Amino acid sequence: MASGDDGYDVIVVGCGIAGLSAAVSAQQAGARVALLERAPREERGGNTRYTESFWRMRSHDEVSEDFWDRFAENAGGHPDPAVIADSAKPYDAWPRLLRGLGFVDPELVSTLAENAGPTLRWLSGFGVAFDFLPNYFITESTTRMAPAGGGLALVEALAAHAESVPDRIAIHYETTARRLSLDEAGRVNGIEASDAAGNRRLRLNARAVVLASGGFEGNPEMLSRYLGPQSQFIRPVARGGYYNRGEGIRMALEVGAAPCGDYGSFHAQPVDPRSGRHEPVVLNYTYGILVNREGKRFTDEAPATVDATYEATSRRIMAQTEGIAFAVTDARLDDVPNWRKAVRTDQPPVEAETPAALAEALGVDGAGLAGTLAAYNAACPAEDGFAPLAPDGLETAGLEPRKSNWARPVDRPPYRAWPIIAANCFTFGGLKIDPAAQVLDADGEAIPGLYAAGETAGLYYRTYTGSTSVMRGAVFGRIAGRDAATRRNLR
Numbered sequence: 001m002a003s004g005d006d007g008y009d010v011i012v013v014g015c016g017i018a019g020l021s022a023a024v025s026a027q028q029a030g031a032r033v034a035l036l037e038r039a040p041r042e043e044r045g046g047n048t049r050y051t052e053s054f055w056r057m058r059s060h061d062e063v064s065e066d067f068w069d070r071f072a073e074n075a076g077g078h079p080d081p082a083v084i085a086d087s088a089k090p091y092d093a094w095p096r097l098l099r100g101l102g103f104v105d106p107e108l109v110s111t112l113a114e115n116a117g118p119t120l121r122w123l124s125g126f127g128v129a130f131d132f133l134p135n136y137f138i139t140e141s142t143t144r145m146a147p148a149g150g151g152l153a154l155v156e157a158l159a160a161h162a163e164s165v166p167d168r169i170a171i172h173y174e175t176t177a178r179r180l181s182l183d184e185a186g187r188v189n190g191i192e193a194s195d196a197a198g199n200r201r202l203r204l205n206a207r208a209v210v211l212a213s214g215g216f217e218g219n220p221e222m223l224s225r226y227l228g229p230q231s232q233f234i235r236p237v238a239r240g241g242y243y244n245r246g247e248g249i250r251m252a253l254e255v256g257a258a259p260c261g262d263y264g265s266f267h268a269q270p271v272d273p274r275s276g277r278h279e280p281v282v283l284n285y286t287y288g289i290l291v292n293r294e295g296k297r298f299t300d301e302a303p304a305t306v307d308a309t310y311e312a313t314s315r316r317i318m319a320q321t322e323g324i325a326f327a328v329t330d331a332r333l334d335d336v337p338n339w340r341k342a343v344r345t346d347q348p349p350v351e352a353e354t355p356a357a358l359a360e361a362l363g364v365d366g367a368g369l370a371g372t373l374a375a376y377n378a379a380c381p382a383e384d385g386f387a388p389l390a391p392d393g394l395e396t397a398g399l400e401p402r403k404s405n406w407a408r409p410v411d412r413p414p415y416r417a418w419p420i421i422a423a424n425c426f427t428f429g430g431l432k433i434d435p436a437a438q439v440l441d442a443d444g445e446a447i448p449g450l451y452a453a454g455e456t457a458g459l460y461y462r463t464y465t466g467s468t469s470v471m472r473g474a475v476f477g478r479i480a481g482r483d484a485a486t487r488r489n490l491r
Helices: 017-028 046-050 065-072 082-088 106-126 151-165 221-226 228-234 241-245 249-256 304-316 331-335 355-360 366-379 469-486
Strands: 008-011 033-037 170-173 175-182 186-197 202-205 208-211 268-269 290-291 326-327 349-350 414-425 438-440 446-453
Touching: 008 017, 008 186, 008 469, 017 170, 017 469, 033 175, 046 151, 046 241, 046 414, 065 202, 065 249, 106 151, 106 469, 151 170, 151 208, 170 202, 175 202, 175 249, 186 446, 208 249, 208 469, 221 228, 221 414, 221 446, 241 414, 249 446, 268 304, 290 366, 304 414, 349 355, 355 366, 355 414, 446 469
Parallel strands: 008 033, 008 208, 033 170, 208 446
Antiparallel strands: 175 186, 186 202, 268 414, 290 326, 326 414, 349 414, 438 446
16 A cells, blocks of 8 residues: 555545635644645636635624524424434533434534634635625525635635645645545544545545545436436536545445435526536526426426525426426516526527427427416416516416416517526535534544535535535534644644
8 A cells, every 4th residue: 555644634635615624724723734636726626616605694794694594494304303302402411312313403503603704704814805796696585795706716715825835735636535544443544545646545644534525416326326316317517516426425434424414405506408607507487487398387486586496496397307497488588677697508598489489499399388388378467566576476376386476478479498407516415513523423423533524514404505505614614624633632
């Protein structure tokens, strides 16, 4: 076995916001760090590199007013109240059963909320400015901030700092972590990896390892295993997701880590499959109808604001024939102010003067689309109360499925349509961690020397609490790096 440098205190796997935050905070706390990144330098940063990185905050120091409510609503499932009741106790008094349980841990949500502001301020210290910046939602349900320059600005700022201290942070590009190594007492003491130079069993030793290598949206085997056969119709929302192949999760499970988060689900976004851009969202469908290959509607297109409902809609699209749907609109779309900001694809809509011609151009069943449009148009109310920038209660009558808002006829040429598939922003299934970002085993005990942050740590169930992913990566990455550095006796 090839032997690596034994002088590291902390090894961090992954160079997105979670990994960079962990590496830099560990270095600031006095550790010597090895940072492993599967991608080449020019593509470093994982999903963070490609996101606009909105944070669910109302100011630089406070999370949004709906923060706790949304996490509670999105907890998923029907947890046993007799078990969950123990979560009201101080964390140190939780029974082992609860500590190792896969659920939305209120201690983690509180830690995230309490540390969001300080972490944002910490990132600002590297020259990144946060503000209330424009986004692609026409209608919104919460407050959001973002760094100027998006996630790429965060990656470049933290990476620049790491590169400025090469004696304290050694970055290993095109290097993939393969498995954890343990000492005789069961403590994590390093990583076995492979690199582009052909070293298949490169050994790096350290007193602690932080897994921040993303989820498994780039691994078709894991997607099929956990999400089912329809996963063949989804793809990562951006290039960074292809590098996330689940090794961090797998290697931790192999040494006894407890799973957490919804392994059967993912953060879904509606995108145009024709586009090669990152995050080519199509979010104007609320002002028209969604139909499948059969030309049939299959969901309420507008149950509430689009930012709060697009994920559930995207999953319903995934369940359709070939995992695809079509947003069908007409000339009335131009009544919606600035609707184009909600369409980030670089491909033009499919246009036609008649429903029959549109169906042919889309490859949709013509009779099905004609019948769907006739039934939908007949069910639409008078348009007097149309209010495009807020839910207006204009709902269909006697139609299944109904449309709850912005229900206006689609009968005025030209007809315009966009194909839509569900894109995979990131998977939800990961590892159970405690508020110090230590990975826990199935008995709720910390695995010595092992930490996780970002997508590798499971938190979300069923529905993603929007604009919290980069925040989560930064907060728990920073916590993990600092704790890994200070909990041990460093050189």
